Amino acid sequence: MSKVILLSGSPNANGNTVQVFNEMAKVIEAEGLEAEVVSLAGMSIEDPMNFQGGYNDGFDEIIEKIKNAEGLIVGGPVYWGTVRSDMMAALQRIAMASMQDGNFLSRKVGGPIAVARRGGLTSTLQEMLMFFLSTDMIVPGSTYWNMVMGQGPGQALEDEEGMNTVKRFAENVAFTINKING
């Protein structure tokens, strides 16, 4: 069965990003795919520019999950007007791993979503999108940009337009994977 990994870059194990991902996972599962929400909460991602590898931060296990999946969605909550540095370190680690291992990201399907109270959503989305467009991945669209607004945990689920947008995106990711894999 095809699988989609939803990688949250929030420091909160059950904050808005994870809660939004749980709803997106239901949409993906309804399309007949497996979905797994993975959180970076509590992790400390090592410098992605260590070309020798030999990391000891637990992130290689997550990279292995991504390698074995057909889809990857990443979620960045906005902190201080931008995507958090651990999400960018994670994306660069994944890209480096793919380059060193047969470009395993090639033609996987996915893209980013951004979550915030109000400011910095567009630039955060754009920063994460750079990863997908340079790793030979396929990024479906939605009916608006993939951004959800909310502050306290669970508030993002009340942003009806934002939730509809990211759910449609999740559906399009599953739709595209199903088309590719027959």
Ligand SMILES: Cc1cc2nc3c(=O)[nH]c(=O)nc-3n(C[C@H](O)[C@H](O)[C@H](O)COP(=O)(O)O)c2cc1C
């Ligand atoms: C230290 C800190 C900085 C934040 N900076 C921003 C910001 O620049 N723009 C914004 O719209 N929201 C900002 N927020 C609000 C978060 O983006 C918002 O609470 C979001 O839902 C958190 O997602 P999470 O629960 O998945 O971590 C900030 C929150 C914290 C705690």
